[in-house]
Amino acid sequence: MKRLLGEPVLRSLARGCAVLGTGGGGDPRIGLLLALQALEEVGPTELVDLDDLPRDALIMPCGMVGAPTVHIEKIENGGEGAVLREHLERLTGRTVAALMPAEIGGSNGLLPLTWAGRMGLPVVDADGMGRAFPLIPQVSMHLAGIDPNPGVMTDERGNVVVFRAISGAWMERLERSAAVEFGGAGAATEYIMTAAQAQDGAAVQGTFTLAIKIGEALNTAVGDPIAALVAVTGGLPLMIGKVTDVERRTTKGFVRGSVVVEGLGDDAGRLLRLEIQNENLVALEQGRVLASVPDLITVLDSETADAIPTERVRYGQRVTVIAMPCAPIWRSAFGLEMAGPRAFGYDFDYVPVEELTGASA
Amino acid sequence: MPALDFRLGIDVGGTNTDAVILDRSDQVLAKAKVPTTPDVTSGIVAALDAVIGTSGVDVSRITHAMLGTTHATNAVLERRRLHRVAVIRIGAPATLGVRPMFEWPADLTAVVSAGATVVAGGIEFDGRDLSPFDGDAVARFLGSVAGRCDGVAIASVFAPVSPRHELLAAEIVKRELGQLHISLSHEIGSVGLLERENATILNAALAGVAGDVARALGQALAAHNLSPVTFFAQNDGTLMALDHALRYPVLTIGSGPANSIRGAAFLTGRSDALVADVGGTSTDVGVLVNGFPRESSQGVEIGGIRTNFRMPDLVTIALGGGTVLSGGVGAVRLGPESVGYRLRDEALVFGGSTPTLTDSAVATGRARLGDPSLAQPALRLLEAASRAADLALADAIDRVKTAKGDLALIAVGGGSILIPDELAGVSEVIRPHHFDAANAIGAAIASVSGQVDRIFHFGPGGRKAALDEASQEAKDHAVAAGADPDTVQIVELEEIPLAYLTSPAVRIRAKAAGALGGLYASAEAQAGIHASQH
Numbered sequence: 001m002k003r004l005l006g007e008p009v010l011r012s013l014a015r016g017c018a019v020l021g022t023g024g025g026g027d028p029r030i031g032l033l034l035a036l037q038a039l040e041e042v043g044p045t046e047l048v049d050l051d052d053l054p055r056d057a058l059i060m061p062c063g064m065v066g067a068p069t070v071h072i073e074k075i076e077n078g079g080e081g082a083v084l085r086e087h088l089e090r091l092t093g094r095t096v097a098a099l100m101p102a103e104i105g106g107s108n109g110l111l112p113l114t115w116a117g118r119m120g121l122p123v124v125d126a127d128g129m130g131r132a133f134p135l136i137p138q139v140s141m142h143l144a145g146i147d148p149n150p151g152v153m154t155d156e157r158g159n160v161v162v163f164r165a166i167s168g169a170w171m172e173r174l175e176r177s178a179a180v181e182f183g184g185a186g187a188a189t190e191y192i193m194t195a196a197q198a199q200d201g202a203a204v205q206g207t208f209t210l211a212i213k214i215g216e217a218l219n220t221a222v223g224d225p226i227a228a229l230v231a232v233t234g235g236l237p238l239m240i241g242k243v244t245d246v247e248r249r250t251t252k253g254f255v256r257g258s259v260v261v262e263g264l265g266d267d268a269g270r271l272l273r274l275e276i277q278n279e280n281l282v283a284l285e286q287g288r289v290l291a292s293v294p295d296l297i298t299v300l301d302s303e304t305a306d307a308i309p310t311e312r313v314r315y316g317q318r319v320t321v322i323a324m325p326c327a328p329i330w331r332s333a334f335g336l337e338m339a340g341p342r343a344f345g346y347d348f349d350y351v352p353v354e355e356l357t358g359a360s361a
Numbered sequence: 362m363p364a365l366d367f368r369l370g371i372d373v374g375g376t377n378t379d380a381v382i383l384d385r386s387d388q389v390l391a392k393a394k395v396p397t398t399p400d401v402t403s404g405i406v407a408a409l410d411a412v413i414g415t416s417g418v419d420v421s422r423i424t425h426a427m428l429g430t431t432h433a434t435n436a437v438l439e440r441r442r443l444h445r446v447a448v449i450r451i452g453a454p455a456t457l458g459v460r461p462m463f464e465w466p467a468d469l470t471a472v473v474s475a476g477a478t479v480v481a482g483g484i485e486f487d488g489r490d491l492s493p494f495d496g497d498a499v500a501r502f503l504g505s506v507a508g509r510c511d512g513v514a515i516a517s518v519f520a521p522v523s524p525r526h527e528l529l530a531a532e533i534v535k536r537e538l539g540q541l542h543i544s545l546s547h548e549i550g551s552v553g554l555l556e557r558e559n560a561t562i563l564n565a566a567l568a569g570v571a572g573d574v575a576r577a578l579g580q581a582l583a584a585h586n587l588s589p590v591t592f593f594a595q596n597d598g599t600l601m602a603l604d605h606a607l608r609y610p611v612l613t614i615g616s617g618p619a620n621s622i623r624g625a626a627f628l629t630g631r632s633d634a635l636v637a638d639v640g641g642t643s644t645d646v647g648v649l650v651n652g653f654p655r656e657s658s659q660g661v662e663i664g665g666i667r668t669n670f671r672m673p674d675l676v677t678i679a680l681g682g683g684t685v686l687s688g689g690v691g692a693v694r695l696g697p698e699s700v701g702y703r704l705r706d707e708a709l710v711f712g713g714s715t716p717t718l719t720d721s722a723v724a725t726g727r728a729r730l731g732d733p734s735l736a737q738p739a740l741r742l743l744e745a746a747s748r749a750a751d752l753a754l755a756d757a758i759d760r761v762k763t764a765k766g767d768l769a770l771i772a773v774g775g776g777s778i779l780i781p782d783e784l785a786g787v788s789e790v791i792r793p794h795h796f797d798a799a800n801a802i803g804a805a806i807a808s809v810s811g812q813v814d815r816i817f818h819f820g821p822g823g824r825k826a827a828l829d830e831a832s833q834e835a836k837d838h839a840v841a842a843g844a845d846p847d848t849v850q851i852v853e854l855e856e857i858p859l860a861y862l863t864s865p866a867v868r869i870r871a872k873a874a875g876a877l878g879g880l881y882a883s884a885e886a887q888a889g890i891h892a893s894q895h
Contacts, residue, residue, distance in 0.1 A: 034458040070486055073519050073554045078458035114458065156455035157492060183485035244765060316760040
């Protein structure tokens with residue numbers, strides 16, 4: 001199914017990307033503004049399903065690598081994607097048919113659709129995570145064995161670096177260094193694939209539709225937007241309460257810390273502790289894990305139902321913490337090796353959130 | 362320039378305009394409260410007339426006048442008296458994806474914008490050039506807007522790291538267009554290009570408003586044969602000399618709550634506490650830290666525009682002395698309507714027919730006003746409303762805190778009689794004398810500040826050198842704003858590491874404050890304003 005992304009849909013999408021950002025991934029607001037200006041200047045971007053594309057169609061996963069702090073000052077010009085595409089086509093001798101965000105969560109969910117729209121290309125209803133993660137190889141393409149090469153990075157000036165890395169981990173290391181030289185962030189593509197590969201498990205499908213549905217549920221639900229959100233995501237509310245403690249420190253560019261939420265109303269007497277490393281990674285109650293990566297944990301403002309990024313959580317906020325099951329690909333052995341609790345330094349095994357909370361609903 | 366003697370403080374609130382006269386030892390000699398008027402200025406004149414006319418004070422001894430006003434906020438909200446601004450963003454080829462004023466409401470853009478451009482240049486987060494600064498493009502743009510703009514707003518990418526491209530552009534503006542207002546983003550806001558650019562454009566648009574207010578106040582004072590030195594209250598609870606206010610009018614936005622918090626500190630001698638300022642329509646709960654209002658770390662919206670300049674961190678709820686009560690005992694509804702300054706005609710205890718939170722305060726014995734027997738028939742409703750209001754207030758207090766634990770609450774504002782003696786999360790409720798004029802008193806406290814909020818990279822001197830540099834800049838700004846150099850000291854120094862950036866960059870916020878002094882710096886601007894009265 002094809003659809004054109006107009007303004008109301010873009011606004012819903014931005015809200016949904018914030019929810020799927022699980023506290024990290026950067027604020028989608030600037031991504032939304034870029035999309036709205038592109039909409040005004042070149043018309044709507046087309047969103048297509050993978051099966052709308054020929055099986056050999058080339059898909060370019062892309063997004064920004066680097067610091068969201070840079071992105072709020074040095075805003076993109078909207079043409080970065082065209083530079084990536086031009087070089088990728090020159091390197092591979094093939095034609096890019098569609099763009100795909102490597103990461104739907106946070107600010108990276110919106111940027112590829114602006115780039116695509118400005119080139120007259122569609123964006124596919126899929127991404128490489130179904131959420132936000134900090135590292136380049138933490139993508140479904142990596143799990144499916146897709147070659148990350150060639151990696152291409154560019155900046156707003158038109159500097160281009162081509163990467164041939166021996167592994168996803170090296171791609172991460174090399175691109176991260178280039179991002180610093182570019183001024184803290186750069187546009188990047190890696191893990192190019194065909195529509196057939198994407199359909200066969202190398203992409204997390206339907207994530208644009210999911211993000212839009214989330215945003216629409218939050219926008220239009222009367223009375224209880226969070227219940228509507230739970231309904232569309234298959235999520236589980238972990239706690240309704242108040243933030244009573246925030247401990248946060250920045251080390252080597254990563255925000256680490258914890259947040260304590262004290263239950264209110266039906267949850268009175270309960271205490272929930274969230275462990276944070278850029279994203280919300282683990283939810284604990286009395287030492288027991290309620291949810292953990294790669295499942296999604298999002299903190300929402302109980303009144304507005306807006307997702308609260310980790311750096312903006314503060315004492316006294318009325319919040320609802322919800323957990324959502326991750327894309328199934330992350331629950332494989334390789335998926336957990338790349339993005340399970342142990343990949344983030346926690347000493348426990350992953351158990352799906354549905355089992356942890358005993359909710360089979 | 363007269364030596365400091367009596368001070369006149371005026372603060373414009375949503376419902377009332379307050380005026381006080383203080384002597385040299387900060388004693389309140391006279392105070393007055395009048396309704397705020399739609400045009401604001403006539404309310405200021407009325408407050409001035411009232412405080413001068415009724416006090417019996419030797420007003421000829423008034424040497425300084427301090428004004429906290431909502432003129433700037435109202436000008437933005439009403440889109441009136443705004444200057445036309447030419448906007449120069451320095452950052453191409455970056456940032457072109459979101460043009461200047463993209464998010465602005467069309468009616469405000471139509472009034473304010475004289476055109477906008479994005480020229481090559483800008484700074485990287487580590488201080489390098491993003492691209493070479495294109496001065497010729499600036500000159501060409503200025504040629505296209507010459508004669509059509511009253512001021513110019515300039516914002517460069519990462520100006521908080523280095524203002525050098527903004528300063529180069531400002532030189533070109535002076536060369537091409539001569540004397541006109543220039544707002545530079547590094548002097549106005551912090552990290553976040555669009556929000557800082559917005560605040561900078563608003564500042565340039567408001568440049569005329571501060572001058573108009575100063576003239577109106579000068580005329581009102583002249584009618585009483587007074588010509589005190591005039592200061593404006595700014596939103597950190599300190600003052601700026603007139604010439605400073607003319608350059609940074611946007612900093613007056615939010616000064617009202619800041620004045621109340623400073624006044625609360627002054628009246629109680631406390632430097633750290635919660636402050637609830639209860640007016641006729643709403644209550645602002647803020648936090649006093651080290652004698653100054655705690656500042657918000659989040660952006661603020663003004664008239665539908667997102668900005669990121671400093672503002673007092675407040676939780677505001679729609680509860681005040683005039684809040685109208687409706688619904689039944691079981692489902693009492695508080696406001697958000699308020700009878701405002703008509704309280705003395707409409708509230709039950711004054712013989713009116715509208716139940717208000719003031720009636721609740723009387724019915725529950727918190728206040729003695731009017732005729733308490735008139736509130737008796739509605740007693741159950743009034744008691745239920747009082748309980749609901751206490752809960753809402755306790756909730757607001759909890760939201761404004763940043764950590765657990767009970768704190769003292771200073772209750773100020775005309776409506777603070779609503780506040781009970783015991784509240785959840787509050788260790789004690791302090792009710793200072795002159796609580797009802799805390800805002801005007803706060804405006805009249807002679808403290809002047811300067812501030813720095815930008816990104817530093819640790820050089821050879823390391824962290825200490827960066828902190829020292831920030832502190833010295835803040836002190837210099839305080840002196841430039843009118844503080845006595847001998848009394849200036851650092852009152853706030855905060856380091857905020859930048860997330861996701863691996864090089865050792867840190868945002869430092871430094872604030873210095875000192876006693877009013879060094880007035881001669883502003884004498885010229887002062888003379889200019891007074892000279893144009895006639």
